Amino acid sequence: MMLVLIMAAVLWGIGAALGTPRRLRWGMIGVLWLAVVGLHLLLPQGHPLRLATGESAALWLMLGGAVAIGFVYRAGLGRLRARARAKEQADATGRNGDTGRKPLFSEAELDRYARHIVLREIGGPGQKALKEARVLVIGAGGLGSPVLLYLAAAGVGVIGVIDDDEVDNSNLQRQVIHRDEDIGLPKVQSAAAAMHAQNPHVTVRPYQRRLTPEIAQELFADYDLILDGTDNFATRYLSNRIAAELSIPLISGALSQWEGQLSVFDPARGAPCYQCIFPEAPAPGLAPSCSEAGVLGPLPGVVGAMMAGEAIKIITGAGQALRGEMLIYDALYGESRKIGLSPRETCPICGTKGERDDKPVAG
Numbered sequence: 420m421m422l423v424l425i426m427a428a429v430l431w432g433i434g435a436a437l438g439t440p441r442r443l444r445w446g447m448i449g450v451l452w453l454a455v456v457g458l459h460l461l462l463p464q465g466h467p468l469r470l471a472t473g474e475s476a477a478l479w480l481m482l483g484g485a486v487a488i489g490f491v492y493r494a495g496l497g498r499l500r501a502r503a504r505a506k507e508q509a510d511a512t513g514r515n516g517d518t519g520r521k522p523l524f525s526e527a528e529l530d531r532y533a534r535h536i537v538l539r540e541i542g543g544p545g546q547k548a549l550k551e552a553r554v555l556v557i558g559a560g561g562l563g564s565p566v567l568l569y570l571a572a573a574g575v576g577v578i579g580v581i582d583d584d585e586v587d588n589s590n591l592q593r594q595v596i597h598r599d600e601d602i603g604l605p606k607v608q609s610a611a612a613a614m615h616a617q618n619p620h621v622t623v624r625p626y627q628r629r630l631t632p633e634i635a636q637e638l639f640a641d642y643d644l645i646l647d648g649t650d651n652f653a654t655r656y657l658s659n660r661i662a663a664e665l666s667i668p669l670i671s672g673a674l675s676q677w678e679g680q681l682s683v684f685d686p687a688r689g690a691p692c693y694q695c696i697f698p699e700a701p702a703p704g705l706a707p708s709c710s711e712a713g714v715l716g717p718l719p720g721v722v723g724a725m726m727a728g729e730a731i732k733i734i735t736g737a738g739q740a741l742r743g744e745m746l747i748y749d750a751l752y753g754e755s756r757k758i759g760l761s762p763r764e765t766c767p768i769c770g771t772k773g774e775r776d777d778k779p780v781a782g
Contacts, residue, residue: 426451456480523547528620532574545735546574552734555579555642557630557658559606561709562648562672564596565723571614571621573731578614579642581626582606593716630654635661644733646726647671650708652700659684659693663768668733669693672726676712677751679722683729683741686762686769690742695763718750
């Protein structure tokens with residue numbers, strides 16, 4: 420058998436030296452393979468030529484079959500690529516000959532998002548969904564910083580960010596979207612500049628104001644997904660109520676010292692809402708803010724990155740989002756756990772209509 424392989428290598432080398440096309444070189448090796456198989460089929464068992472070329476035709480037949488499968492696979496892949504290129508060209512020129520229509524992604528974008536596109540769970544359709552998505556992020560602070568950067572990096576087409584605060588020196592320990600030179604600037608402007616610097620292919624809508632009941636309904640209606648990274652309960656309850664009314668998924672995250680948590684509140688799809696799990700805000704002093712209790716600098720990055728991951732999964736349909744579950748991460752001991760969450764029938768936001776009418780609405 421080794422003799423035949425050496426002969427094949429010599430034929431290939433001579434062909435390469437003479438500049439023979441690859442197709443012809445493969446043809447020469449194919450002729451050699453046919454000759455060897457023919458010898459095994461025609462010559463009697465124990466013949467010196469059969470002994471010198473592997474004794475049995477079965478091995479050569481299996482080898483030839485494997486090579487044939489490889490060629491068929493390669494040819495099929497080439498046809499699929501040709502069809503994909505033809506489809507892209509058709510989309511670019513328009514089905515009716517409209518040459519003014521631009522492709523959905525530029526070459527720079529395709530190269531930028533290549534690691535997403537090769538993921539089986541995202542692929543081209545998922546990246547297209549990301550580009551066509553509109554996501555609103557409430558808060559440009561600790562949680563908002565990684566969320567905004569990763570959504571921009573992922574190619575989410577339209578990203579809104581609402582916050583009425585300004586960048587302070589004490590923010591820079593954890594709010595990594597802002598820089599020292601941004602101190603004093605509105606956080607939404609600082610964040611928008613960083614997002615555009617990271618990815619100029621996305622549209623950023625900064626809203627320099629506080630989220631209030633007067634504007635929440637109209638603002639939320641313009642988005643497909645809401646991410647709440649705020650640190651006050653009034654805004655959380657308001658965001659939950661409006662998102663539930665509009666049947667928009669709400670990804671909510673929270674932090675405290677060394678621990679963070681996140682969940683997807685989506686009563687329109689069978690999951691509980693925020694107020695199902697937290698019926699009332701805690702009494703003053705029981706849930707101190709980060710400025711009062713402190714917070715580990717990298718913790719918002721960990722939880723915020725998880726929130727961005729949930730957003731990407733919801734937009735693309737990949738995997739299983741944290742609907743009906745809460746993920747809790749303890750950075751002090753390097754532990755994480757998930758707990759199941761269930762809708763509450765008496766919830767004033769997503770419970771039965773009669774119970775909702777009897778109770779005041781939070782916000």
